[in-house]
Amino acid sequence: MLVNKFKPKVNEVMFINTHCLLHILEGSGGLQVDFKNYFDWDDKIIFLEKGQYIKFLGDDFTVRRIDFPDEALFKDKQVRVLFKHMVSLGYINFEDCLECQKYLNESVFGAPKDIIDVSARQWFWQNPFNAKPEEYHLIFDIKEFIDEKYREQLQNADFKLLFESSGLNPHRLVNEKVGVTIKGLLKNKRLTESKKDLVFSNKSIKEIAYDHGFSDPAYFNRFFKQQTQKTPSDFVRDTGIDRTDDFATHLFELLHEFHTTQREVGFYADKLHLSVKALSTKVRQQLNVSIGQLIRQQIILSAKRMLLQHQSIQEVAFSLGFEEPGHFSNFFKHYTGLSPTEYLQSKKSNQ
16 A cells, blocks of 8 residues: 655646545645546545546645555455446545544554445445445446446347346436436446547547447547537547646636635636636636536535534624625525535534
């Protein structure tokens, strides 16, 4: 097990060559994993699988990384749930996991299996898909099958024949619990791996099409444009993953500094010397989220931190620029599903 504490360079692509755990100790802004941007990373331990990549969209992150070189460890069906991402990042809530806190606060770490076992128990306790153990095993059997066979011309009957002995309907189960069809999981896998080859390899579009199970390059082009609204060539040009662009860094710095007093998009547009329309378009293109969502996420993030630091609801409300505590409580519940009091109670009940 290799443990490393580091400050990642902004927008630098880090390729994951071994299964690893990332605990973000501090930072502001977002992060990107396999072309998906995430902004709700606070209070989470993130798990990444070999073959993925991550880059940080802000320049003030401090991260602890633990690498697990023993590949045999991840054949365990209880462990794979952490690393086999279905539709989003694999993570556990750090503040809810006292065993994780104890382990990561030790000056000398124990065996790698210890933190993996603790994390897996926490993941199943969180029960993100509200499923039974036998349902989880089938869901992740399907995910493994897709990861291994996605280049082949898979049909619905292939899944039915393979998993019918479970007594469960695999298509209905995945759709109900994960919120996507098996066909959707297969499409997502092909699309993600195709994107990686487009951006990070020197393969031609023809080679990529055949390598990832498409019958011909023309069909691949149609599929890619249908899924991304861009041709493969346009995607490579617009992604610009190897170019230095400080836009996101500057935006996150502004949000971090002014979110308690400035909620208007026009303020941030002026600071970045852009029109409101140009700022909104650029944020949507680069981060796949709206500027309004970024402002709200920063407010919620600060609110959670202050609440956990035992500041009163009134103090938090006024610190974040709300005229009345009631306005803040309504805002918080609308975007988190919990009132500030319910949020604090949920944290206490998990300790």
